[in-house]
Amino acid sequence: MAESFSTKVVAKSLVDAVTERLEAAIIAGELAPGERIREQTLATALGVSRGPLREAIRRLEGRRLLDRKANVGVSVTELSPQRLDDLLTVRESLEGMACRLASQRMSDAEIDDMRKLLASHSRRREIALGEGYYQESGDVDFHFRIAAASGNELLTSMVTGDLYDLLRVYRYKSSTMTGRTSQALEEHRAIVEALASRDPDQAEQAMRTHIRNARLYAQMALEKAEKEAETS
Amino acid sequence: MAESFSTKVVAKSLVDAVTERLEAAIIAGELAPGERIREQTLATALGVSRGPLREAIRRLEGRRLLDRKANVGVSVTELSPQRLDDLLTVRESLEGMACRLASQRMSDAEIDDMRKLLASHSRRREIALGEGYYQESGDVDFHFRIAAASGNELLTSMVTGDLYDLLRVYRYKSSTMTGRTSQALEEHRAIVEALASRDPDQAEQAMRTHIRNARLYAQMALEKAEKEAETS
DNA sequence: CGCCCGTCGAATGTCAACAATCGACAACTT
DNA sequence: AAGTTGTCGATTGTTGACATTCGACGGGCG
Numbered sequence: 001m002a003e004s005f006s007t008k009v010v011a012k013s014l015v016d017a018v019t020e021r022l023e024a025a026i027i028a029g030e031l032a033p034g035e036r037i038r039e040q041t042l043a044t045a046l047g048v049s050r051g052p053l054r055e056a057i058r059r060l061e062g063r064r065l066l067d068r069k070a071n072v073g074v075s076v077t078e079l080s081p082q083r084l085d086d087l088l089t090v091r092e093s094l095e096g097m098a099c100r101l102a103s104q105r106m107s108d109a110e111i112d113d114m115r116k117l118l119a120s121h122s123r124r125r126e127i128a129l130g131e132g133y134y135q136e137s138g139d140v141d142f143h144f145r146i147a148a149a150s151g152n153e154l155l156t157s158m159v160t161g162d163l164y165d166l167l168r169v170y171r172y173k174s175s176t177m178t179g180r181t182s183q184a185l186e187e188h189r190a191i192v193e194a195l196a197s198r199d200p201d202q203a204e205q206a207m208r209t210h211i212r213n214a215r216l217y218a219q220m221a222l223e224k225a226e227k228e229a230e231t232s
Numbered sequence: 233m234a235e236s237f238s239t240k241v242v243a244k245s246l247v248d249a250v251t252e253r254l255e256a257a258i259i260a261g262e263l264a265p266g267e268r269i270r271e272q273t274l275a276t277a278l279g280v281s282r283g284p285l286r287e288a289i290r291r292l293e294g295r296r297l298l299d300r301k302a303n304v305g306v307s308v309t310e311l312s313p314q315r316l317d318d319l320l321t322v323r324e325s326l327e328g329m330a331c332r333l334a335s336q337r338m339s340d341a342e343i344d345d346m347r348k349l350l351a352s353h354s355r356r357r358e359i360a361l362g363e364g365y366y367q368e369s370g371d372v373d374f375h376f377r378i379a380a381a382s383g384n385e386l387l388t389s390m391v392t393g394d395l396y397d398l399l400r401v402y403r404y405k406s407s408t409m410t411g412r413t414s415q416a417l418e419e420h421r422a423i424v425e426a427l428a429s430r431d432p433d434q435a436e437q438a439m440r441t442h443i444r445n446a447r448l449y450a451q452m453a454l455e456k457a458e459k460e461a462e463t464s
Numbered sequence: 465c466g467c468c469c470g471t472c473g474a475a476t477g478t479c480a481a482c483a484a485t486c487g488a489c490a491a492c493t494t
Numbered sequence: 495a496a497g498t499t500g501t502c503g504a505t506t507g508t509t510g511a512c513a514t515t516c517g518a519c520g521g522g523c524g
Contacts, residue, residue, distance in 0.1 A: 015507080
């Protein structure tokens with residue numbers, strides 16, 4: 001069967017389409033943190049009526065990307081170092097548990113696949129140059145893989161959904177910011193070997209250490225940025 | 233100033249009111265798991281138009297209390313032993329972290345307050361009779377208190393919000409089901425003493441053990457119920 | 465000059481009507 | 495009898511109009 005007929009045609013409502021557009025704009029920074037969203041203006045720009053836009057906004061509220069004040073309006077959630085810290089702490093907790101569960105569930109073939117994934121990561125140019133360890137979302141993302149392997153639907157949905165979106169808003173993937181590339185890759189390797197050991201405590205600790213390091217590094221980077229802003 | 237004027241008057245939109253009504257109906261079982269929600273019927277019953285109802289439904293979708301199939305409709309999320317297990321595993325992970333953080337942040341007075349809270353719990357009649365350990369939500373809930381003391385806004389919001397609502401749907405508080413009352417209270421006491429020790433690992437383990445025990449007990453109770461359904 | 469009140473426009477909240485979709489059921493064909 | 499197609503009613507998705515609320519600004523008063 002040709003490609004055109006291999007997948008089912010799925011209706012996409014305006015609410016779905018608008019949700020995606022808003023999400024992309026928030027993550028790209030086109031809608032800036034703290035910025036007010038005016039329903040009529042945006043609905044006109046998107047060529048839809050306010051109804052579906054309101055529904056999309058409700059969804060993004062639930063995902064903590066937008067904040068609402070009744071009868072006043074909706075704004076893009078503001079970022080702060082404290083909030084990033086809170087978020088990474090939550091991720092540490094959940095991803096540690098995901099890794100613990102995955103260590104009991106992943107097959108040997110799946111663990112080999114993780115090694116291959118890391119090998120392909122290390123061949124990428126921006127990593128070799130230390131520019132950053134950015135990953136596509138989905139199946140090639142190291143953390144997605146582990147969350148999916150946990151076998152816990154709710155946990156997977158949380159880690160790969162809302163919490164992932166929040167991270168992206170910080171222009172940050174769960175691995176590293178610039179400057180910590182080779183260490184992050186080493187930590188990923190350590191996580192895979194801990195998974196292979198089938199020791200749940202070890203697996204959980206490896207992941208938690210990795211995310212804690214990323215959190216500490218982010219704190220340092222933000223403090224440094226603040227100090228530089230003061231002196232200039 | 234009299235009580236009537238001690239708090240500000242806050243506007244409550246129809247969306248807010250409808251959200252609460254739906255939530256209450258789901259938790260009380262008036263809207264049963266799997267049950268279809270018909271917008272026009274429900275809107276008529278509630279005396280509002282479909283617009284605010286749709287917005288409320290979007291919110292509850294985001295909280296995993298409702299499932300939507302585009303162009304077909306919305307139904308109450310179905311319960312299953314696997315989903316309860318997933319949920320308790322997530323809570324174990326998050327509440328363990330909350331307890332770890334709280335062990336570093338709670339004042340001595342706050343820990344004494346926790347002891348007093350447990351003392352008041354142990355004086356309650358249904359606990360003495362072993363009938364169950366149900367707590368009001370809010371400040372008198374043991375787990376709420378610890379989550380709030382974590383100092384992590386996101387974590388607190390998750391534990392005391394959506395995840396708490398999901399638990400309530402299972403007619404279950406994060407402590408115990410009937411039959412495990414005195415053990416749960418003992419475990420609560422152990423958690424408080426671990427908090428008082430200021431040892432983060434110990435605090436985290438005490439909370440995780442408590443929730444893991446609740447999870448294992450829930451599994452046994454569900455299996456027992458299934459076996460009894462088979463023989464009758 | 466500072467404070468309070470009233471007005472107005474922008475924006476949000478809600479409503480009801482129309483458009484589109486889906487599933488159930490009946491009729492038709494093989 | 496089984497499978498396919500067409501129809502229809504119930505329901506969902508969207509639109510645009512009206513009602514309500516809020517904040518900004520200007521005018522009046524002390």
